[in-house]
Amino acid sequence: MSSGAYIVEGYKVGEILNEGKTKIVYDHPSYRKHCVLWSKDRITAGNGVKAHDIEGKGEISNTTNGQVFQLLKTAGISTHYVESYGSKAFIALKCQMLPIEWVIRRLAFGSFLRRNVGVPEGYRFSPPKQETFFKDDANHDPQWSEEQIVSAKFELNGLVIGQDEIDIMRRTALVVFEILERAWQTKNCTLVDMKVEFGIDVDGNIVLADIIDSDCWRLWPSGDKRLMVDKETYHVLTDVTASDLDTVKQNFTWVSKQLDDIIPQKDHLVVVLMGSASDTRHSEKIATSCRSLGLNVVLRVTSAHKGSEETLRIVRKYESVIQNLIFVVVEGRSNGLGAVVSGSTNYPVINCPPVESNSSLNFPSELGCILNPEAAARHAATILGLGSFMVWSKLRAKDLNSFITLKKADKKLLKEGSSDWI
Ligand SMILES: Nc1ncnc2c1ncn2[C@@H]1O[C@H](COP(=O)(O)OP(=O)(O)O)[C@@H](O)[C@H]1O
Ligand SMILES: [Mg+2]
Structure with missing residues (x-):
C-alpha cells in the first residue's frame, strides 16, 4: 500500500482532510481530484451542543444522500457527487468549501420566525426565501448578507468568490430546492425548507457539495407538521431515550425508502x-x-x-x-x-x-x-x-446552466479588457 493510504471498515482511503460533526472527509487513496465523504453514526443539534450516536445512521444518511444527488445529477445540476463507495461513504470531487450555508424556505418556520418577529408560522414565500449563514459554530452560524460574503473575498482553488459566483450559487440553490420540492410532491410530502453548501473543485468549478440528507431539510408527509420525518424529530427532544432515537432512525429510514423509486422511468x-x-x-x-x-x-x-x-x-x-x-x-x-x-x-x-x-x-x-x-x-x-417532475427539472436545470454559461462568458470578456468602467 502506498504511504498515506489506510483501510477503514474494509475500504481504502487517504489521509483525513477534515472531520466535522457528522462526517469525515478523507483524501482519495489514489486520485488527486477526488475525496471520500464518510458519514458517521452521529446526530447533532444546536451546532453540536446536543449529540448522540444512532447505530446505522451513517448508512441511512449515505443512502439518502446518494439518492438525492443522483436525482439532481439526472436533472442536470452540477454537483460534487461521483459514485457510491461502500455503505457509509461516497466519492466526491475534492473541493475547497465556501463556509456558507445556503438556506431556501417555502414556508416560514424555525429560526426565520425568531429573526422576523410578526411573521406568522407557515407564511408562504413565493419565490422561496433565500438566506445565507456563515459557518461558525462558536458564534452560532451568524446570518450574513451577500455584501458580507463578497467583502470576505474568499479565494478557493484559485477562484475569488465575488458577486457573479454568489449569483450562480444563489440561483443554483433555488433550482435545487424547486426540483426537490416537486420530487417530494410526487410522494405527497411538503419540503418546507432546506440548506445546501457549495465547494470549488480542483479545476476551479463551482459545484453543489456536502451532503443532502434528513439533517438538511424539514419534510412533512401530507403537508402536516405533526407527521414530520426530519431532524426536527430529534431537535425537539429534551430527555433523549433509546426509544426516541429509534423513532428518529425509523423516520430517516422511511425517507430513504421513499427515495428508492423517485426517479421516474418511462413516464412520458x-x-x-x-x-x-x-x-x-x-x-x-x-x-x-x-x-x-x-x-x-x-x-x-x-x-x-x-x-x-x-x-x-x-x-x-x-x-x-x-x-x-x-x-x-x-x-x-x-x-x-x-x-x-x-x-x-x-x-x-x-x-x-x-x-x-x-x-x-x-x-x-x-x-x-x-x-x-x-x-x-x-x-x-x-x-x-x-x-413529470423530472422533465420539468431537466428544463429548469438547462435554463440554469444557460444562465451560468452566459455569466462566465461575460466575466471572461470583462477580464480581457473592458473592465475599466465598472
Ligand atoms: N466535496 C467536498 N470536498 C471537501 N470537503 C467537503 C466536500 N463536501 C463537504 N465537505 C466538507 O465536509 C465537512 C462535512 O462534515 P460535517 O460533519 O457536516 O461538518 P460541519 O460540522 O463542519 O458541518 C464540512 O466541513 C464540509 O464543508
Ligand atoms: Mg455539516
Whole structure:
C-alpha cells in the first residue's frame, strides 16, 4: 500500500482532510481530484451542543444522500457527487468549501420566525426565501448578507468568490430546492425548507457539495407538521431515550425508502410522426432537441394520404400504452398528416412542418404550426413537464446552466479588457 493510504471498515482511503460533526472527509487513496465523504453514526443539534450516536445512521444518511444527488445529477445540476463507495461513504470531487450555508424556505418556520418577529408560522414565500449563514459554530452560524460574503473575498482553488459566483450559487440553490420540492410532491410530502453548501473543485468549478440528507431539510408527509420525518424529530427532544432515537432512525429510514423509486422511468413519450422518409432530416432535428431536453422519443413514418388507417392505428397504439404522450407531426407539401392527427386525438399535437418543402401552413381552425424544430421540442417538454417532475427539472436545470454559461462568458470578456468602467 502506498504511504498515506489506510483501510477503514474494509475500504481504502487517504489521509483525513477534515472531520466535522457528522462526517469525515478523507483524501482519495489514489486520485488527486477526488475525496471520500464518510458519514458517521452521529446526530447533532444546536451546532453540536446536543449529540448522540444512532447505530446505522451513517448508512441511512449515505443512502439518502446518494439518492438525492443522483436525482439532481439526472436533472442536470452540477454537483460534487461521483459514485457510491461502500455503505457509509461516497466519492466526491475534492473541493475547497465556501463556509456558507445556503438556506431556501417555502414556508416560514424555525429560526426565520425568531429573526422576523410578526411573521406568522407557515407564511408562504413565493419565490422561496433565500438566506445565507456563515459557518461558525462558536458564534452560532451568524446570518450574513451577500455584501458580507463578497467583502470576505474568499479565494478557493484559485477562484475569488465575488458577486457573479454568489449569483450562480444563489440561483443554483433555488433550482435545487424547486426540483426537490416537486420530487417530494410526487410522494405527497411538503419540503418546507432546506440548506445546501457549495465547494470549488480542483479545476476551479463551482459545484453543489456536502451532503443532502434528513439533517438538511424539514419534510412533512401530507403537508402536516405533526407527521414530520426530519431532524426536527430529534431537535425537539429534551430527555433523549433509546426509544426516541429509534423513532428518529425509523423516520430517516422511511425517507430513504421513499427515495428508492423517485426517479421516474418511462413516464412520458414524444412520438415524432413524419409523412415520408424524406422528412427524416427535419424530424431528426426535433428528436435531437427533444433528447437534449432529456425526453424519450420515437420516430415513425406514416402517410395520412396513402395509409390513413395505418396512421390512426399507430396513434391509437401509443395512446393505449402511455398517458404523458405528445405527437410532433412533420410533413412537407400538403401538411395533411398534421391536420389528420390533430383532428383524431385529444393528446397534444405539435405540427412542425419543414418550411423549405413548401408545406401548406394554412391549417384548419384551432390547429396551428410551430416552424422551428428546437421550439417544437421545448414546447413538447413544457407540456410533458406538467405531468413529470423530472422533465420539468431537466428544463429548469438547462435554463440554469444557460444562465451560468452566459455569466462566465461575460466575466471572461470583462477580464480581457473592458473592465475599466465598472
Ligand atoms: N466535496 C467536498 N470536498 C471537501 N470537503 C467537503 C466536500 N463536501 C463537504 N465537505 C466538507 O465536509 C465537512 C462535512 O462534515 P460535517 O460533519 O457536516 O461538518 P460541519 O460540522 O463542519 O458541518 C464540512 O466541513 C464540509 O464543508
Ligand atoms: Mg455539516
